[in-house]
Amino acid sequence: MNNYIEVKGVQCFLDNRKVLDDINLSIGKKEIVSIIGPNGSGKTTLSKIIIGIVKYSHGTVALNGREVKEMTLGEIGKKIGYLFQNPDKQIFTPTVYEELSFAYGYNNNLNINNKEESIDEILEIFDLKHLKNNSTYFLSPGEKQRLALASILINKPEFLILDEPTTGLDYKRKETLSKLLKRYENQLGILLISHDMNFVKKHAHRTLLMESGCIIGEI
Amino acid sequence: MGVLSVKYNFDPRTKLIIVLCLSTLGLILTDIYQLTIVLMVGIGISNFFGGNFFKLLGRLKKMLSLLIFIIILQSLFTKGGHSIFTIGSFDIITNIGLNRGLGYLLRVLIIITSGLIIATSSDRDMIQGIVKLGLPYEFAFMTAIGIKFMPLLIEEFKDTYIAIQLKGIEFKTLSLSQRFKISSYILTPVIASAINKSKQLSISVENRAFRVYEQRTSIIDLKFTHMDYLLLFMALTGTLLTLYIT
Numbered sequence: 102m103n104n105y106i107e108v109k110g111v112q113c114f115l116d117n118r119k120v121l122d123d124i125n126l127s128i129g130k131k132e133i134v135s136i137i138g139p140n141g142s143g144k145t146t147l148s149k150i151i152i153g154i155v156k157y158s159h160g161t162v163a164l165n166g167r168e169v170k171e172m173t174l175g176e177i178g179k180k181i182g183y184l185f186q187n188p189d190k191q192i193f194t195p196t197v198y199e200e201l202s203f204a205y206g207y208n209n210n211l212n213i214n215n216k217e218e219s220i221d222e223i224l225e226i227f228d229l230k231h232l233k234n235n236s237t238y239f240l241s242p243g244e245k246q247r248l249a250l251a252s253i254l255i256n257k258p259e260f261l262i263l264d265e266p267t268t269g270l271d272y273k274r275k276e277t278l279s280k281l282l283k284r285y286e287n288q289l290g291i292l293l294i295s296h297d298m299n300f301v302k303k304h305a306h307r308t309l310l311m312e313s314g315c316i317i318g319e320i
Numbered sequence: 321m322g323v324l325s326v327k328y329n330f331d332p333r334t335k336l337i338i339v340l341c342l343s344t345l346g347l348i349l350t351d352i353y354q355l356t357i358v359l360m361v362g363i364g365i366s367n368f369f370g371g372n373f374f375k376l377l378g379r380l381k382k383m384l385s386l387l388i389f390i391i392i393l394q395s396l397f398t399k400g401g402h403s404i405f406t407i408g409s410f411d412i413i414t415n416i417g418l419n420r421g422l423g424y425l426l427r428v429l430i431i432i433t434s435g436l437i438i439a440t441s442s443d444r445d446m447i448q449g450i451v452k453l454g455l456p457y458e459f460a461f462m463t464a465i466g467i468k469f470m471p472l473l474i475e476e477f478k479d480t481y482i483a484i485q486l487k488g489i490e491f492k493t494l495s496l497s498q499r500f501k502i503s504s505y506i507l508t509p510v511i512a513s514a515i516n517k518s519k520q521l522s523i524s525v526e527n528r529a530f531r532v533y534e535q536r537t538s539i540i541d542l543k544f545t546h547m548d549y550l551l552l553f554m555a556l557t558g559t560l561l562t563l564y565i566t
């Protein structure tokens with residue numbers, strides 16, 4: 102399988118504390134891999150290393166054959182869609198429409214001629230059409246979650262990283278998120294970080310277990 | 321030095337008065353050399369209290385480029401004096417402009433040093449120190465909460481900046497007008513979140529019976545030690561002497 106994400110011998114220290122040790126991980130282009138593990142095991146740190154937010158001290162991390170250290174966050178953002186644990190961290194425009202149309206003004210990978218069509222389509226898929234002109238500050242947590250994911254997918258990423266996407270969602274909302282993910286499963290690869298074993302089972306091709314900064318096994 | 325400050329556990333009022341002296345000198349003095357001396361003394365004092373000025377400076381790396389940009393602007397828009405750098409018939413940098421720019425930088429660094437000195441005491445001790453100096457508890461509480469929220473706001477600025485870039489936006493390729501437009505997107509969520517946080521905080525403090533009684537008691541009992549008196553004497557004498565001489 103052609104690997105899209107390749108992590109080799111990565112070690113990471115934060116505030117002089119070793120948080121990741123000798124991490125080796127390969128994920129194929131359309132593979133869905135999940136990482137589970139207790140709080141503080143290094144799952145989120147690993148995902149942040151992959152998208153270049155957190156720096157690592159040893160080893161290599163490559164996206165589609167290119168070393169992450171050599172790429173800007175903008176370049177990585179064009180390839181990878183990252184869903185933060187807290188969607189408030191990535192919604193920054195005043196309205197739902199602006200959040201979805203934001204990247205069209207700056208990301209030259211997107212076709213501006215299809216802008217309205219793509220926005221309407223994604224609003225429909227994510228059940229946000231009725232909120233198109235609403236303020237993002239007054240959305241419910243579930244709506245924020247859907248908007249954050251929609252604004253990532255409208256960028257047409259090659260790979261998705263979802264950090265604890267089910268946190269704070271009730272059963273019904275989890276089901277909605279699950280259906281949305283199913284829709285994209287055959288189109289792109291996904292790295293799913295979660296505590297929710299039931300959710301993970303529905304989507305992942307394989308599941309890795311992390312503990313104390315190490316990958317200790319595969320389920 | 322830091323060990324000594326831990327040993328003597330200095331009164332927060334001593335630190336507040338020293339900060340008052342430093343900032344007064346920073347505000348009144350205009351000579352670059354004098355401001356440099358004040359900064360050096362400030363760094364020494366912050367180090368004495370257990371702070372690390374250079375470590376803090378490392379964390380503020382991104383802010384430093386903004387400061388340097390402001391110095392250059394100050395220098396560019398100040399007329400008069402003899403020119404140091406010219407392009408054609410235009411004076412780009414003059415000695416007066418450079419002096420003003422450097423003065424500005426030194427004052428900002430003195431403020432940072434003062435903040436560092438204050439940060440060497442706990443929030444609760446500092447509130448008590450402000451109250452004992454005669455200021456109302458509400459004012460002290462507000463100040464301490466404000467200081468506590470600063471790192472959170474900085475963190476939110478950083479998060480939004482990262483989130484914007486992760487939408488596939490490469491800042492380096494953007495024009496100046498596009499960068500300005502994006503800056504407004506960084507500011508808006510941070511302000512909205514600050515308002516939200518303050519709302520939640522006010523509900524939380526009300527729930528914990530904040531200001532139910534006129535007089536507030538405290539378990540923390542502050543006492544000046546001999547070392548406090550010695551430091552205060554040195555700080556006040558030094559400040560008055562400097563002001564008298566200049």
